[in-house]
Amino acid sequence: MSLQHFLADQLQDKQQLLDLIEQAIDIKTNPSKYAQALAGKSIVMLFEKPSLRTHISFDIGIQKLGGHSLYIGQQNGQLGERERVSDVAKNLACWSDAIVARVFKQSVLDEMAEHAGIPVINALSDLYHPCQALADYMALTETFGSVENLNIAYIGDGNNVSNSLMLMGSILGANVTVITPTGYEPDPVLVSTAQDLAEKSGAKLTISTDIEDAKNQQVIYTDTWISMGDDTKVEQLLEKFMPYQINSQLMAKAGATAVMHCQPAHLEQEITTEVFDSEQSIAFLQAENRMWAQNSVLVSLFK
Numbered sequence: 001m002s003l004q005h006f007l008a009d010q011l012q013d014k015q016q017l018l019d020l021i022e023q024a025i026d027i028k029t030n031p032s033k034y035a036q037a038l039a040g041k042s043i044v045m046l047f048e049k050p051s052l053r054t055h056i057s058f059d060i061g062i063q064k065l066g067g068h069s070l071y072i073g074q075q076n077g078q079l080g081e082r083e084r085v086s087d088v089a090k091n092l093a094c095w096s097d098a099i100v101a102r103v104f105k106q107s108v109l110d111e112m113a114e115h116a117g118i119p120v121i122n123a124l125s126d127l128y129h130p131c132q133a134l135a136d137y138m139a140l141t142e143t144f145g146s147v148e149n150l151n152i153a154y155i156g157d158g159n160n161v162s163n164s165l166m167l168m169g170s171i172l173g174a175n176v177t178v179i180t181p182t183g184y185e186p187d188p189v190l191v192s193t194a195q196d197l198a199e200k201s202g203a204k205l206t207i208s209t210d211i212e213d214a215k216n217q218q219v220i221y222t223d224t225w226i227s228m229g230d231d232t233k234v235e236q237l238l239e240k241f242m243p244y245q246i247n248s249q250l251m252a253k254a255g256a257t258a259v260m261h262c263q264p265a266h267l268e269q270e271i272t273t274e275v276f277d278s279e280q281s282i283a284f285l286q287a288e289n290r291m292w293a294q295n296s297v298l299v300s301l302f303k
């Protein structure tokens with residue numbers, strides 16, 4: 001299987017995603033088989049926002065595939081300010097073989113992909129975090145054997161992470177329930193896209209603001225209540241969001257055996273320290289799999 005870009009979850013079909021996950025597990029199991037997969041390739045990592053896991057897992061992952069990576073942060077200001085996004089993309093393509101970008105606006109990423117002539121990977125945007133979702137569904141495949149018909153509830157703020165979880169899950173046949181406080185629901189256009197995908201795969205997608213819907217779930221997932229670039233103070237959110245905190249009572253009520261978090265975790269806010277540190281938490285499996293899943297994407301882009 002080969003890919004042109006990795007920009008948004010819904011741009012891959014079920015077979016492509018299953019192949020990416022299978023290949024990611026193979027890379028994790030047999031890393032030496034892929035040690036030269038990116039030999040002679042240089043990948044630019046362009047980040048408009050902070051990063052720990054994404055930056056380091058791409059950097060070390062590219063090295064494990066025999067490639068070279070170059071990180072560029074915000075020293076040139078926001079993309080599109082100093083020069084056109086299309087010109088940035090065309091310049092990068094003069095020297096490098098692919099672009100990994102973390103951006104404020106998905107439209108910037110799409111514009112880069114349109115003009116670069118080399119593959120572009122979404123390392124998080126306002127709308128999606130597909131590298132995270134791929135690592136998450138890889139972790140769930142390893143934990144449960146398959147994600148088909150798996151009941152997963154995302155609880156918290158409707159954001160890039162929940163969008164990717166719901167879209168990719170709907171393609172793969174997982175039953176995703178997204179529960180948010182009123183006013184923090186996922187983007188309706190993406191919900192409608194996910195509904196269509198779920199219909200096709202036979203999955204059930206549920207969007208709710210009622211925390212009582214967190215029942216009969218095998219997996220609970222949460223993320224920060226305040227995403228990067230949002231200057232809301234957490235004190236302003238506590239009243240609305242505290243009923244949606246992941247704690248041991250909620251885990252028991254949901255009947256879930258696994259809890260997920262993309263990290264960074266804000267302990268005692270969206271999740272208690274007790275649950276985050278518990279045996280049920282697979283947050284560090286998700287973090288580890290970021291590298292293997294991204295390497296699978298990179299390998300497929302250069303096949």
Ligand code: NVA
Pocket residue numbers: 124159160161223224226227228262263264
């Ligand atoms: N929703 C979070 C994810 C961080 C990995 C953010 O966009 O900041």
